[in-house]
Amino acid sequence: xxxxxxxxxxxxxxxxxxxxxxxxxxxxxxxxxxxxxxxxxxxxxxxxxxxxxxxxxxxxxxxxxxxxxxxxxxxxxxxxxxxxxxxxxxxxxxxxxxxxxxxxxxxxxxxxxxxxxxxxxxxxxxxxxxxxxxxxxxxxxxxxxxxxxxxxxxxxxxxxxxxxxxxxxxxxxxxxxxxxxxxxxxxxxxxxxxxxxxxxxxxxxxxxxxxxxxxxxxxxxxxxxxxxxxxxxxxxxxxxxxxxxxxxxx
Numbered sequence: 001x002x003x004x005x006x007x008x009x010x011x012x013x014x015x016x017x018x019x020x021x022x023x024x025x026x027x028x029x030x031x032x033x034x035x036x037x038x039x040x041x042x043x044x045x046x047x048x049x050x051x052x053x054x055x056x057x058x059x060x061x062x063x064x065x066x067x068x069x070x071x072x073x074x075x076x077x078x079x080x081x082x083x084x085x086x087x088x089x090x091x092x093x094x095x096x097x098x099x100x101x102x103x104x105x106x107x108x109x110x111x112x113x114x115x116x117x118x119x120x121x122x123x124x125x126x127x128x129x130x131x132x133x134x135x136x137x138x139x140x141x142x143x144x145x146x147x148x149x150x151x152x153x154x155x156x157x158x159x160x161x162x163x164x165x166x167x168x169x170x171x172x173x174x175x176x177x178x179x180x181x182x183x184x185x186x187x188x189x190x191x192x193x194x195x196x197x198x199x200x201x202x203x204x205x206x207x208x209x210x211x212x213x214x215x216x217x218x219x220x221x222x223x224x225x226x227x228x229x230x231x232x233x234x235x236x237x238x239x240x241x242x243x244x245x246x247x248x249x250x
Contacts (some may be wrong), residue, residue, distance in 0.1 A: 009073045014151035015050055016074065020081035027062065030083060033200035037075035039162040044085050051079075053091040054115025056235065058099055061110035068235070069127050084157035084201055085122055089132065094167055101220035101228045106182060110165070121182075124168040124206055125156040125229055134169055134229055137178050139208065141170035148213040148218070160204025161194030168206070169225050178225035179219045188212070 005013060015063065024043065032040055047053055052074055057063025064070075071092065078087060095114050098106055098121070113119035125134045139152025150170055168183045183190065189211040194204040220228060 005073065005132060005190055009070055010071065012051070012162060013073050016052070016077035017080075019046065019050065020077060020083070024083060024084065025082050026147075029079040029084060030241070032084060033196075039085055039120075039159065039202075046084065047087065047117070048117030052087060053117050054095075055091060057095050057111050057115040058098075059126060060156070061099075061107055062115040063095075071235070080116065083199075085159075086122060088120040088164060088236055089158045090114055090120045090163075092236050093123055095122075096232050096235040097219065097228045098169055100231050101224055103180075103219075105216060106219065110182070119164040120159065120162055121165045121167060122157060122159050122163040123232065124157045124166040124183075126156045127153060128155050134171075135178060135226055137169050137171050139168070139170040140173050141179060141181065142173040144212070147212060147214040148181065150208045152208050154206040154208075156197075157204045157206055159202055161192055166206065167219060167228075168208075169211070169229070172222050174221070179222045180219040180225045180228050181213055182219055183211065183213060206248060 015027070023046070051064055054063035054075060055066045055070055057065070060064040074087070085146055091152050093250060095111060097112075098110055102110070110119060110121060114121060125137070126132065127138055129138060130136045137152075139150065139154065141148045141150050148170075150168070152170060154168060155168075157163075164185050164212060166183045166185070171178055185192065189209045190206040191202050191209070193207075194202055197203050219225075
């Protein structure tokens with residue numbers, strides 16, 4: 001396999017390296033981390049202007065439609081700079097799920113906003129008792145009228161306190177189907193508690209008490225939740241996704 005950068009990829013890598021060396025220095029990162037922050041809106045907007053947040057978003061929705069090779073370029077440079085901002089959960093994983101499984105309405109409402117940095121979407125699939133096994137989700141989604149009512153708890157939601165919405169997994173009541181729902185941060189009955197993690201990032205726990213969402217909040221079909229999560233992981237970490245899928249089938 002040829003890992004040589006194309007001219008465009010090399011230009012992107014050089015731009016990111018200059019940005020990190022001049023504006024995202026270790027001292028700046030340490031100051032932000034010690035202040036209890038993992039999102040600098042000024043830096044976030046610059047990452048959006050450089051095309052980082054919309055790199056894999058389809059061109060029809062304000063992105064560049066690039067593949068995994070270009071994403072590797074970005075992740076290598078962001079990793080070198082220990083960047084705190086939620087590029088992977090929002091610009092990679094959530095964008096991948098919405099691109100592959102989202103409705104036309106969801107794509108139009110959220111993908112351009114993710115690419116521009118206007119909105120941040122992150123995944124909420126871990127729970128205190130699941131131990132990294134999303135197929136054992138206990139959060140429930142009960143059909144009610146034309147929508148669903150969500151109850152349960154989510155833990156270690158990556159950048160949860162900075163997010164505008166969550167791709168949240170819940171088990172459809174009375175079935176074994178694990179679905180994903182696009183749940184806005186300001187939903188009634190949703191409580192978000194943020195905290196620092198050991199690596200200087202931020203996470204959050206979510207408490208859902210009778211959170212009512214419309215049928216339009218469902219991402220894909222009711223049984224698509226695990227496949228959508230696997231797709232997000234395969235976009236960010238292919239080896240992890242293969243292991244997860246093999247475990248679910250065992």
